[in-house]
Amino acid sequence: MNNKGMSEIVKGIARIVFPFILLYGLSLILYGHITPGGGFSGGVVLTGGFVLLLLAFGKDYVFRILPVDIAKALDSAGALGFLAIALLGFLCGSFFYNLLPKGYIFHLWSAGTIILSNIMIGLKIASGLFVAIAVLSMARLIHTKEGIKYKQSRKTEEDQ
Amino acid sequence: MIVYILVALMFFTGLYGIIAKKNIIKIIVGINIVGYASNLLFILLGYKWEGIAPILTEDIPINYFVEKAVDPLPQALVLTSIVIDLAFVAFLAALAIRLFERYGTFDMDKIRRLKG
């Protein structure tokens, strides 16, 4: 287990940098309506952090932090949450109506439903892209007697 | 005008990669380049000379902001289009992995010659 992934230097730097990438992504999502950023940028940054862990530590370590099944559930939850915020607008008349109080400009809790939508979109993008890359990384081609075969790498490790 | 000609050159480069190249990875790269060119065209069409980013800061008066800021609509469209491109690249990579598993090559000519 210890010799998986890259060298010790890469692992150490990834361990130091990963919390800061998460923090940057979360701040991009939360302050998306005040400064440059938003759900799309923050979600992609969070995915980038998990891809760094995937490259540095190997698959098993990352799947212990964020299992693929939970990421799939978060993906669906983000999409449904965004739809729910859109449907909430019907309480005041129309789809995507911004019904929450607008607050004061340049404050964090302002602009009504935009901040909630940002959080939902960020959740959806981050977990969805993580699922896609995790599934791609699990696909491994191995050489057998019949030719090239495809196998999920976790199963091959258990077989060995 | 020269800006738009360069964008058209980029677009045709990517389209040439899609049409004339036989390697699947090259086709994916071509699709990506077509995406770059169209995203850049959108942003160039919305740019205003000496324009500022459409994000208000506390030291800019609102009248100056409305007069000077570039068009936010193309930026909103491109923002989502870029992320869709990434998901699409992941999808195409999955397709390429499946084809490689089945035929052992990325070359479309060889795949066509082999019997599926």
Place this chain on the structure above:
Amino acid sequence: MTLNLPLLVVLMLLMTGGCVISITARSLTSSVVSMGTAGLILSILFLLLGAPDIAIVQVFVEIVALIVLLSTIRRETRADMSSSGLYGVLTLLIFALFLFVFMFHGNEIVRPFGQPVITMGAKYLASPALLNAPNAVTATVLDFRGYDTLGEATIIFTAIAGVIVLLRIKGRKDE
């Protein structure tokens, strides 16, 4: 940082060079990497053209896409030895004709660079006063044009479901 036309043209020429190399290179690795350089120059262009949101997204998307494509290339297929032949020459000729026509008649299609007519955007630029959201791009994406974003979320969801379905193990008939 101010933008002037020579700087813009130089950056776009570099980007076009990256695109041309990535299409013509024999080695697949160098092809993918030069596509990555083109994408990073594109993010600088976005920053100069007044779109910092998109510049952030482009940098990170480019890096993740590069990782995905590089991990797809296998050891057995590092090089692209196929030739396009007559078909490729014909395609090039047709594209050159298109470009030639666009060069002389493009002025009638597009407005001169830097002088757009902002019609809908002017309404969206009022979002700081209307919604108390200083970032007009986020306000456009999530409030004024929520329908578009919902559709795009659906497309991403479908693409990811496609990846999962293509690479599944259980329930495949041929195994």
